[in-house]
Amino acid sequence: MSVTWTQFRRARRRSRQAWLVLAATGLALLGGAAWFFVAGQFGAAESPATGPSEAPVLAGGWMKAVVAVRAVPAGSAAGVLDTLAVKGRAPKDTYDRSAFGQAWLDVDRNGCDTRNDILRRDLAAVEFVRGSRCQVAGGNFQEPYTGRMMAFRRGAETSAAVQIDHVVALGDAWQKGAQQLTAGQREHLANDPLNLIAVDGPANQDKSASDAATWLPPNKAFRCHYVARQISVKAAYRLWVTVAEKEAMKRILGSCPRQQTIVPRPGR
Template sequence: MQNLQAKGLSALVAISILFAGTGCQSNSASATPPESSKTLDTAPATAAPAELPIISERAPTPMGEESVRGAPADPSAGTALAQLETIAIKGRAPKTGYDRDVFGQGWKDLDRNGCDARNDILNRDLTNTVHKPGTHRCVVASGVLADPFTATTIHFVRGNATSTAVQIDHVVPLSDAWQKGAQQLVPEQREAFGNDPLNLLATDGPTNGAKSDGDAATWLPPNKSFRCEYVAIQTAVKAKYGLWMTQAEHDAIQRILTSSCPDQPVPTDEGGVAVPIAAEPAPVPETVQDTPTAPVPGPVSGPDVVYKNCTAVRSAGVAPIRVGDPGWDTKFDRDGDGVGCE
């Protein structure tokens, strides 16, 4: 009997232990989630790394300088919209006395890197560049441009008949600058303006020709995705050189920035060109109302057309003049790009 009781007691203890163990496992499962659940519930959220864009390799610019176009802006520089409010608003000054040469004759090497401003910009803005032998990687013989004005790809080949496919645009046109404060600048300051990389872009030639000397109130790039950057550059250039805007120009830029890109940063200015200190203040020209520009006389045609100089070309309303145009002469083309009297 005692043996039977002992066996029964042992069985009862075993059953109790079994149920107790089962209970512990159940409690443990409810208190501690599976490893995968714990990771999802408690691990700090970490964004997946963004896939880096594939960027075409650019040939190094002369003297080993890095490309500056498209570089991040200095965060302390603020926004283009805020900078816009620092620009004075006035009417246009007379265009009297304007000539391309008042901004320096031809392209200059103001950053003293051994390469003129035109080729500096081609080296900066083009990819897959090939250089003319013996020019220390300065003169661009060919390359590929992702044109900011049209969002198209242009294959550039240097030559009298081909260079015009890519032109160097003054984002703030020289004539526009002349009528909005540049008359007050001393010659060294205007020369800096005409060769400042901040104000220069390699662009589609025909589109640049269509722009002429229009400001933001009369012309904007057909590529709408570039307009924010475009007007930000115009604003930065006018701020740097103390130029003003007309009310219509100001309002057009403000409308673009406010509606599309209120946080558009001020462009980075790392082109190595500073505004020279003026020796003495230049006289302030009398401003006039911002009225529509009178139509430019049509070009003179015929095989016997002869222009004495660029002043005569501009007076005839045919600047810039190109290879094949009536009156073309190589003396108008100082940089050999097939475009004269720019």
């Protein structure tokens, strides 16, 4: 009888250990997913105060930095927001997409157009069109605006499901300082990897030319990075913000006070 009881206790102990292992594995997977979205793919939502957050701006070996009007100031996103001019919107009736140059130029002169550069940077398991080293045929990624896993497949009826969004919309930029930029500077703004991310097509259409006061990503976990990236772009190209826009940005950054600006770095 004593042997049977001992065996029972050992079996129960092993069962508890197995459940603990399963629980720990589940937590690790959840933590890994959170890291990928918050720290792996798009940089830390709250970076240490010692430096700017990492972000997928440049990819080492094949992407080159685009020259902005000035370098992105490193430091607190909220602090840099306070340095941006606050003004009303300029008239929009003179806006024309062509003022920012031909769409998807090869501004960094790496031999590939900007759209394919961003797809290659943001997607995982990238496949290329046969015979091309630039044209992305497919891949998958954790889409930032919705937080869903998505697949991209090149095709007349499928390509639009994944679009390349200007984080600071060109229409918004036009009304907030871009009219004063040179034609070359506007081309750079439209093709700067800092201002571009691959996103869900319908979400991008919903955003349109909105600023942070009128549209934010449905995925709340991405909002701190999104706002910090807008601030970084506006600082780099000397664009201004409206009163309502600044208030919306400050409200978002209030939930992540250590959020840093997004500074392009070699190899990132």
